[in-house]
Amino acid sequence: MSAELTRPIPRPGVLAIEAYVPGKSSAPGAAKIYKLSSNETPLGPPPAAIDAFKKAADELEFYPDGSSKPLREAIANRFGLDPARIVCGSGSDEILSLITNAYIGPGDEGLYSEHGFLVYKLAILAAGGTPVVAPEKNLTTDVDAILARVTPKTKIVYLANPNNPTGTYIPFEDVKRLHAGLPKNVLLVLDAAYAEYVRRNDYAAGIELVSEFENVVMTRTFSKIYGLALLRLGWCYAPAGVADALNRIRGPFNVNGPAMAAGIAAMADDTHIAKAIAHNDKWLPWVTQEVEKLGLKVTPSVGNFMLIHFPKTPGKTAKDADAFLSQCGLILRAVGAYGLPDALRLTIGNEEANRHLIAALTDFMGA
Secondary structure: OOOOOOOOOOOOOHHHOOOOOOOOOOOOOOOOOEEOOOOOOOOOOOHHHHHHHHHHHHHOOOOOOOOOHHHHHHHHHHHOOOHHHEEEEOHHHHHHHHHHHHHOOOOOEEEEEOOOOHHHHHHHHHOOOEEEEEOOEOOEOOHHHHHHOOOOOEEEEEEEOOOOOOOOOOOHHHHHHHHHOOOOOOEEEEEOOOHHHOOOOOOOOOHHHHHHOOOEEEEEEOOOOOOOHHHOOEEEEOOHHHHHHHHHHOOOOOOOHHHHHHHHHHHHOHHHHHHHHHHHHHHHHHHHHHHHHOOOEEEOOOOOEEEEEOOOOOOOOHHHHHHHHHHOOEEOEEOHHHOOOOEEEEEOOOHHHHHHHHHHHHHHHHO
């Protein structure tokens, strides 16, 4: 007879999942911290969003709208969508988990690109499914590699476009080609967390595909350009059948009232968003150019961050750079968990942070 269990045991596979590790937030000993590890906006949230959040404090005793109706309607008005096909959540991370749990179970496969967002793998494993990885070309999604790995077990294909942590993207024509090559019962999830930053004529977030087909979902977030990462707020636009499935399994009050109020106000502040876009348009190319002058390779990015590649030379590695920059108060993101041990991901900061970074990297490379 087997030994008696003395405590509850998670179902098989749960304890084998490696928990998500966010970017660092501190650098012990540094006089001033420049947090450039989590792709947060250096401009912060729109002032109107802060005011809306504070005003919501007067009604903390009341439950929020269980369907996030005010927020869904605001999103629908902003983008010209059907509010009934919008589902809101506690960050796009929750939306991605809801989608995965609704469509993947034991024996099913979820497919994503080699350096895709880590949450995809975690969500697939948590649902009891099997992660399948497609190789990339030049740190960019390879549509043919993804299609070659679709099997009868494939239930979801995840596409971060632009991708995190590489900052690369594929044109909308390639997204449409990917979708056209998928069986109709496979769900294509377009993760467009950084869509607002993209300044390319051949890019689209995916609304057109969702409107036309029954097997495409687009996810978005308020954590990036809207500056509401602390409130955890995201949404998706989905076919009616998918939205119905997600609404059946999400928590009844999964989005809090202050977050909804802040999100609605943030979307309405076109001036602040324009400033955020202009700031990135100015500093992304400047930082890229200055880093490349130091002899370091940068993966071309269309987001508010970039991937900096370091040599394997002792004393000049990504690990060495991370330690050196931390001493300078500069916190970047190590991306070894993404299969990129020789790179660091850098968020575009404010002018002071950007100039301090280049000065510190100059010292590091010249040391």
